[in-house]
Amino acid sequence: MKQFEIGHTYFDTWACDSDSISTIKILGRSEKMVTFERNGKTRRAKIYTDNHGEYIVPDHYSMACVYRAERELLPEAPTAEQHTTTTDYTISPDLVAFSMLKAIAGTAKQADFLTAVVTGSKGVN
DSSP states (O other), X not given: OBOOOTTOEEEEEOSSOTTSEEEEEEEEEOSSEEEEXXXXXXXXXXXXXXXXXXXXXXXXXXXXXXXXXXXXXXXXXXXXXXXXXXXOEEOOHHHHHHHHHHHHHSSHHHHHHHHHHHHTOOOOO
């Protein structure tokens, strides 16, 4: 099960604009709460868990971002042309593909089914 780790950055896409992402940086955590920074403000949120791992819902409105521990932004390795102090992030191709399938299918369970159909894997509920 994926868990939030201190010092790591996590993302979620906006419901109304899937091309833009919102990020948080975890500053601290306890068993039930995380302290994070978003847009220069420090906040706390309760940690929830499901079969995909930990997640938080810092805001409570219909299209609010849900940050999941499995959606971590990974720093890209710098190339010779990039300055070493800049940080670019890469999102896992598997996560992008799953997110696209979920958007097409409408639910995570349907996206799992489509993934199984496309890849030929077995064990879909």
